[in-house]
Amino acid sequence: MSPVASERPSLIVVAGRPGAGKGTQCARIAAEVSAAHLSLGDALRQHVARGTPLGLEVRPFVDAGRLVPDRFALDLIDAQLERERAPMVLLDGFPRNLAQAEALECRQPGAVSLAVLLAVPLTTVAERLRSRGRPDDGEPTLRERFASFEHDTKPMLTWYERRGSLVVIDADQPHGDVTVAVKALLARSHTNHRHPATALGRPAAGSSLFSR
Ligand code: ADP
Numbered sequence: 001m002s003p004v005a006s007e008r009p010s011l012i013v014v015a016g017r018p019g020a021g022k023g024t025q026c027a028r029i030a031a032e033v034s035a036a037h038l039s040l041g042d043a044l045r046q047h048v049a050r051g052t053p054l055g056l057e058v059r060p061f062v063d064a065g066r067l068v069p070d071r072f073a074l075d076l077i078d079a080q081l082e083r084e085r086a087p088m089v090l091l092d093g094f095p096r097n098l099a100q101a102e103a104l105e106c107r108q109p110g111a112v113s114l115a116v117l118l119a120v121p122l123t124t125v126a127e128r129l130r131s132r133g134r135p136d137d138g139e140p141t142l143r144e145r146f147a148s149f150e151h152d153t154k155p156m157l158t159w160y161e162r163r164g165s166l167v168v169i170d171a172d173q174p175h176g177d178v179t180v181a182v183k184a185l186l187a188r189s190h191t192n193h194r195h196p197a198t199a200l201g202r203p204a205a206g207s208s209l210f211s212r
Contacts, residue, residue, distance in 0.1 A: 009036070009081075009089045011104075011111045012186065015096070015157060016118035017149040018142060019125030019132070020171050021178060025118060026092040028179045033186065036086035040094040043076055044068060045136075062136060065144030067152060070099050078107070088186070097152035098159055114189050115160035116182060118171035122146075 012035070014022050023039055030037035044062055047055035054076075058068040067073070077094050095101040104112065129137055136145070160166040167185055171178050 010113045012090050013115040014092050018145045019128040020118040020120045022092045026090040035088040035090050036084050037090045038080050039092040065141035074103055098156045101156045115166045117168045119168050120171045124172050
């Protein structure tokens with residue numbers, strides 16, 4: 001392997017509707033294995049809270065529960081990945097639509113080794129979000145974020161599925177059990193980069209977890 005290629009981290013895309021546990025799981029896993037956790041939502045919220053020029057630009061989108069324009073998301077991720085030295089990076093909430101996924105693939109061909117969907121039914125996330133209370137967890141904003149998952153993120157997940165990169169994890173279980181499942185997945189995909197979903201005996205196609 002060339003020195004450049006060996007320095008490039010393997011990227012794990014972590015997706016799921018609001019309240020699926022992306023942030024919780026990424027933080028837990030990054031603390032336990034040699035992986036970094038990049039949360040685009042957290043980075044955007046920090047910019048908004050500090051009132052940076054980027055924060056002022058993206059605030060209306062974040063407040064409304066809509067995706068910020070792709071160029072902001074891509075620039076932020078580029079800057080964060082450039083600094084990253086960990087062998088594996090958990091991308092929490094990025095990419096989130098087809099255009100972002102294609103742009104990432106174009107900039108870092110083959111770097112995404114796995115896309116993980118944390119699947120939870122709406123009834124469970126509604127329950128979880130009620131007890132959370134983040135500023136963008138109000139009713140109209142949440143409705144937009146759920147809609148964005150349906151319209152923007154699901155087509156992207158289908159794209160990863162067609163590439164053989166998507167694995168669906170049942171996240172309607174206690175956090176500890178989900179962490180164990182994702183860690184097992186990462187360990188197994190590490191030994192079988194080409195067909196992670198097949199290696200698990202769990203191709204995502206047609207999964208009821210994906211569609212519900
Ligand atoms: P959730 O998944 O619960 O909606 P996040 O913290 O991942 O929470 O995202 C919060 C907000 O940040 C989103 O509603 C959106 O406005 C913005 N955001 C996060 N990731 C992206 C992205 N990849 N592209 C565009 N906007 C994003």
